[in-house]
Amino acid sequence: MKAFLVFPFVFMLAMSCSSGQSNSTSSAANIAATRIELIDFYGTHRCETCMAIEANSKYTVDTYFQDALKSGKLLFKTVNVDEEKNYALAEKFEAAGTSLFINVIKDGQEQHIDLTNFAFEKGRDQEAFSAELKQKIEEQLKAL
Structure with missing residues (x-):
């Protein structure tokens, strides 16, 4: 009978002591608070x-x-x-089709930078597109 009562107690104790998962969650929460998202909306x-x-x-x-x-x-x-699951996000950015945004998230505030015109102008020239997008992302990363 004692073994029957001890097993659930030991199991619950072992589950409550796993601290590795909570540490990574805390780190992820800190990282998520300040970040840049490059969002490519498409149809x-x-x-x-x-x-x-x-x-x-x-x-x-x-x-x-x-x-x-x-x-x-x-x-x-x-x-x-x-896709229906993305309607709210698309509406938030006013994206009805192909659009490219940098979303800067800092101190809980979002700043949407619309790169759609740039993307269509340079989209088929990988070298020019990449060089300019790299610069735009670097500027925002430095400002974090």
Whole structure:
């Protein structure tokens, strides 16, 4: 009978002592409070330029910002505006189709920087697109 009562107690004690998970959650919460999100909104049906915008954004982030990605200071998101689960986010940014935004989150405040015109102008020129997007992201990271 004692073993029957001891087992649940030991199990509950072991579960309550796992501190590794709570530490990573705390760190993630701190990182999440101040960050930059590069958000590529798109519709289900995309033109070549729209696909190039996503590809060149991903290329730029993966090539130049690995440390910022790993630390959580920079996030790259692709969001299909045609999916119901994304309606609220698309509405928040007033994105009805392909749009590119930098969302700067600092001290709980958001600043939306619309890069859509730039993205369509340079979207099919990877070198020009990447150089300018890199500069824009670096400016915002320095300001954090």
